[in-house]
Amino acid sequence: MSSTAFAGPTGLNESANFPLRVVDGLTLPPEYRKALRPGEEWKDEMGRPRQLPRYFYEIPSWDSAMKIELATHFLLWEFIQVDVREAAPLRTFPRYVPCAITLLAVCLERFREAVGSMVHISANGGYRSPSHRFSKNATLHAWGTAANIYRIGETYLDNRGAIERFSLIARETLPGIWTRPYGAPTGYAEDHLHLDLGYVLSVPRDVKS
Amino acid sequence: MAKTENPTATRERALQAQIERIETESGAKAIGVALHDAETDFELHYKADRWFHAASTIKVPILLGVFAAIDRGDLLPHSRVHVRNRFLSVVEGVPFRVESGRDSNSAVHNAIGKMMRVDELAYHMITTSSNLATNLLLSVVGTDAINKTLKELDVDDGIDLKRGVEDELAFEKGINNMVTADGLLRILVLLSEGKAFSPALSRRMMDILHGQEFNQGIPARLPKAARVAHKTGEISTVAHDAGVVYLPKRKPYGLVVLSEWDPAGSGRSRTIATISHTIYEFLTQEPVDE
Numbered sequence A: 001m002s003s004t005a006f007a008g009p010t011g012l013n014e015s016a017n018f019p020l021r022v023v024d025g026l027t028l029p030p031e032y033r034k035a036l037r038p039g040e041e042w043k044d045e046m047g048r049p050r051q052l053p054r055y056f057y058e059i060p061s062w063d064s065a066m067k068i069e070l071a072t073h074f075l076l077w078e079f080i081q082v083d084v085r086e087a088a089p090l091r092t093f094p095r096y097v098p099c100a101i102t103l104l105a106v107c108l109e110r111f112r113e114a115v116g117s118m119v120h121i122s123a124n125g126g127y128r129s130p131s132h133r134f135s136k137n138a139t140l141h142a143w144g145t146a147a148n149i150y151r152i153g154e155t156y157l158d159n160r161g162a163i164e165r166f167s168l169i170a171r172e173t174l175p176g177i178w179t180r181p182y183g184a185p186t187g188y189a190e191d192h193l194h195l196d197l198g199y200v201l202s203v204p205r206d207v208k209s
Numbered sequence B: 001m002a003k004t005e006n007p008t009a010t011r012e013r014a015l016q017a018q019i020e021r022i023e024t025e026s027g028a029k030a031i032g033v034a035l036h037d038a039e040t041d042f043e044l045h046y047k048a049d050r051w052f053h054a055a056s057t058i059k060v061p062i063l064l065g066v067f068a069a070i071d072r073g074d075l076l077p078h079s080r081v082h083v084r085n086r087f088l089s090v091v092e093g094v095p096f097r098v099e100s101g102r103d104s105n106s107a108v109h110n111a112i113g114k115m116m117r118v119d120e121l122a123y124h125m126i127t128t129s130s131n132l133a134t135n136l137l138l139s140v141v142g143t144d145a146i147n148k149t150l151k152e153l154d155v156d157d158g159i160d161l162k163r164g165v166e167d168e169l170a171f172e173k174g175i176n177n178m179v180t181a182d183g184l185l186r187i188l189v190l191l192s193e194g195k196a197f198s199p200a201l202s203r204r205m206m207d208i209l210h211g212q213e214f215n216q217g218i219p220a221r222l223p224k225a226a227r228v229a230h231k232t233g234e235i236s237t238v239a240h241d242a243g244v245v246y247l248p249k250r251k252p253y254g255l256v257v258l259s260e261w262d263p264a265g266s267g268r269s270r271t272i273a274t275i276s277h278t279i280y281e282f283l284t285q286e287p288v289d290e
Helices: A030-036 A062-067 A101-115 A160-173 B007-026 B055-072 B106-110 B118-127 B131-141 B143-152 B168-172 B181-192 B199-210 B268-284
Strands: A021-024 A041-043 A049-051 A055-059 A069-071 A095-098 A119-121 A146-152 A193-196 B030-037 B043-046 B080-082 B115-117 B227-235 B238-246 B253-260
Touching: A069 A101, A101 A119, A101 A146, A101 A160, A146 A160, A160 A193, B007 B030, B007 B043, B007 B268, B030 B181, B030 B268, B043 B181, B055 B118, B055 B131, B055 B143, B055 B181, B055 B199, B055 B227, B055 B238, B080 B118, B080 B131, B106 B118, B106 B131, B115 B118, B118 B131, B118 B199, B131 B143, B181 B199, B181 B238, B181 B253, B199 B227, B199 B238, B238 B268, B253 B268
Parallel strands: none
Antiparallel strands: A021 A055, A041 A049, A055 A095, A119 A146, A146 A193, B030 B043, B030 B253, B080 B115, B227 B238, B238 B253
16 A cells, blocks of 8 residues: 555654554545545535545554454444445455544543443444445535444434433533434434534644645 | 147146136135246246236345346445335335334344345345345345346336335335236246356345245145245235245246235135145146046
8 A cells, every 4th residue: 555654753653552554545546535535525415515534544454443442432343334335445444434533432432431331333323435325415424523323222222212312411421512303304313313523624643734 | 520629728728727716716806827837848827917016026026136236246245234224215205114023034123223244134035024124125226226137137027116115105105016927937937047147146046035934835735845945925915925846856847826815815825825736736747638
């Protein structure tokens, strides 16, 4: 891979205890750039331009994703489960995930403490690229700052009561978090709890620009 | 000199009469039967171009469409699909769910939120008739793509695929998947002859059909040595079975039995089993010279 990786003064990656290297998406091979669209503008549902992430963690293998902790109770693999609707190059390793994913993990860890039980992110419900067939209108999932939670402990979030109850806990626990209201129309959710941090771009400290 | 009838035609008339009698005695509103015997090339078409609500027999054309996507390289058997119980009706895109209580298969419902492989979903769609698996596969492949496949394989006549299953709003509006006995038979013959995409892919589809767990119809009164690759279908007003019957030391025969009933009608499986048994005896007994 000829992509640009960033190293700190010690020659290590961004953080000495974090095993993934950071890559500039603009230096990735064309098939990845086409799928990830690093740094490009993408309009949200209101027509406002949003800038897509440019810097990504490179995940070398599924095995590593199964081992790397982003937070005490969240492993990296939970954030990168995508199905056949994801662009083909992004379904095989190495995989790329926006650097802001670590912020989402920290928020979910705090949410987990508040609910006191396992929080399950659904397939296609963590990071998915702008080329994923489900991605539209600058979905926050393409920034790595959104999670669809389908189950908490033994409770499936597929009804108004469960979704609204845990949505309230999320908003009380995580300042600035946004949750989709319960319902069927576009912009609502009726079979999961969607929460996101907004359009956060994470630029690693060793990046020059 | 008196004109003598072709013996095959005589036998066919006799079989037609037997099926007509079974239909009358069963109380069914209508029965359609299509048969093709690869051993003798004998065929029977009894109301075989009559349209019936497809019920779950539509899953056979959907299976064909899924394997067409595999053949094209759009999917792999181990491609993963997000198991989500939320679908859009063909009527105004209204969301609906597959009731877990109406699906005999809990494996797919238990995977909600996770992912399952395409071949796993195809297996559940056929062997236990999982409606959730069916709609998931349909949402990945698409109705238009499946209809295109049927047309390309020249098996679209007698198959009218319009939507997924359990789309109650569509049902209320009369938008239903429909099939004829001849239509389903054409697909089964294609599969059993190894002509659907490739012999290997055809065999994989037949293997899935061989895993059928609902065996009260065509197989019920056949000898133990018979193996049947088939798909049943039943809603309140129809009961169907469509399959290929393999018997020792002879080529297989394809058989489709479609039936329509009053909602309170009984004896549906028994009727299909009786027709299947009648055809089995017909095909395996030596013709008697009169």
